[in-house]
Amino acid sequence: MKAKNLIQVIAWLGVGCSSFLSAAKQPNIVFIMADDLGPGWVDFDGSHPEMHTPNLERLADTGMVFNQAYAAATVCSPTRAACITGMSPAQIGLTTHIPGRAGNERPAPDGGPRDAEFVKHLPLDLPSYARELKKLGYATSFIGKWHLAGEGSHGTKDGIVDSRYHPEHYGFDTNIGGCAYGQPKSWFDPYKNGTIENRKKGEYLTDRLGDEAVSFIEANQDQPFHLSLWFYSLHTPIKAPRDLVKRNGGNAYLAMLESMDHAIGKVLDALEATGTRDNTMIVFYSDNGGWKPTSWLNDKKGSLLEGGIRVPMAVSWPGVIAGGSTTDTPVTTMDFFPTFVHAAGGSTQAITQLEGLDLKPLFEGGELERDALYWHYPHNRPDVKYYMGSSILVEGKWKLYAGLGTIPDALFNVKDDPMETNNVLSDQPELAERLRKRLNGWLTQVDAKMPQSDGI
Template identity: 35%
Template structure:
């Protein structure tokens, strides 16, 4: 047997060749991996549909988000899948409607005075079951670094649901204070007086700097502008001296909005500085409508906690320079659509997933989606926030047990206590003032049949048991 003898020079030459080959393969692998965009999902808390200047506010100043809007696809009919925090977030991150996961509200479903509740509502779940597949878990499996910086509200620990990094996410629905010490277990307190929205943005900027060479999903759900209403003194003073607008005059709330806008601008500027903006999809939205006693959403009716338009319609912008053409669309979409949209955008197979949302990719590419019904289900009670301001069905509750749906320009409400229906044409009546249930019997019958079939299809609970405490 002949044994080959290699010189040291030959071995060195081979080693160098192998290193070059390995580097080339690594570069190609990285190129293949990084052609997918980074994703930043910014979710404001309780920010109303009309609480930004580009959405029509004449009081709040949001120059950074206005600039983003000019470079984005704006949805004027963007919806949250629920009218308050936890259920909306559960729907968004699972792509599933409320009957699937059972989170219908925050806390108990028996809200309000027991003697004014006609039926026993469906029990509410306060923790997202870990059997549900979440968006961050799918993105993590696809090679993305996943981070949440801000409000979680679906369990004690978001790291169990697909996130690699958590800064500030707990079961808390709002901060005890917007000024440090925050008393948020998952976020170390800063210097006394540090403002929470500033701090979360600092954390987000650090994340970008540290992971600029990785594919990442950054979920940035600000606690702002949820109560308690607290803001830096300088901004509060500014709005205290500014001329008020009808229904929008709260100086502290306005200051919170402008501070959030400033921080969104800081984050977007950092993307440009790091040369990440051209390969980053930024989505901006709110988890539900704003509290009407704090800020009116006229012409929309009501606000947070209600399934009239003011409680579920929200600002929504998709921004990806060079890939998504700036435009304004009236296409009705919901935050449940984010999950399938991102999977389609990234060419990730979603065939094995159960998703109630539909891909918005045709709209992002400049087209339209087929007309489809949107459904909301809330077999729970939510007490009034302000009887004079809420604009709810009655002064006692923002929500009584029921379902709602939208098909085209038509909106249907069903109330389970007495099986009453309300029908509105949103094109002619965006404020949902003229109930057409009696004058449009054919449309009422069509939508009722669709809604009841959907309730059966998703096994939606329809409570009917009388409440013995009701007189």
């Protein structure tokens, strides 16, 4: 063999071996979730120049921004359950937020149907991505808001309703902050949270969660690790340290946002300092649409209009995702389970309940083979434009609402009409009927619970 050809073969073998070894190394997985943050409120997709989220922009610059990311629900608990299990809220039976006050379901509006029944904690027998990652040798930690552990947290002194349903029973080695609370009893130490030890009076909760995340990374840098860092920010009550509020012109909401971004910066710095950044997938996501509306979408948290279910999302994974990339492909909450487990070298073939798809083809510039996305929210929301929930389907640019007898059915082209102002249902009867059949088939498949008329 000629010397030149031999050199080429050796070089090829070197690259091949290097790629094989790199692919064989399990990536660390960091899943960061904001609370009640809609699109437009972070620098990487923002419309508010007064925002200050440089670390989220730093994260997005090294990865992919998702321009049509959805949450599985328009409120927090069901999306969080869908994250953990890879199952839709309708299939789980946890379709709205778990009440802070026991028995706090909303009454029927004007004699209409009552809320559908729903479970008040995450069932222990469902799949959990944390359990799967533990089987694959990962150290796992949950830090932040859980809101899947029973109703009535407002009536407790510490947010603990039933500790059997805390994160440590779903595959997380450690839990700091995760209990039944849907919002913090106190943003400042003492936290009045039974899963966080008080440390320094007056310390801000978001700062503390960032510090705990750094400690976990430092302690587990020599093995594969998974961190679910699910902030309580930016849930009400809107409170932040005085210096940050002052720096943001008296705007406490922007101060909370900056504080969360600063905590995320701590995580990025810790990954770089420990030498683990290049082998870490980082996901940033939100649990539902914004408490503050998005300027180019209709409505907000609590609504199934786009403003209630669209969320900001960015993923960074060096060596897999090209920096500065974007995608317009719709993705949803249930996709995280298979994405995480497959990235770690595991299989989900035996977990037949999963409704999500592995996002890696998108990460690598490919496509997802998915027909449609589905939602089911059979609950009353008097604080949003669609007073009663409905079932919806998104297929490509089309979004169909089935009003469950309480709101008019509707069909929108959300690509051309993201504000959902032009209902084209009467103009597209055949399309609407085809989509309705597909939606009804899914509702039957997951045994979705429906609103109940009085006396039923």
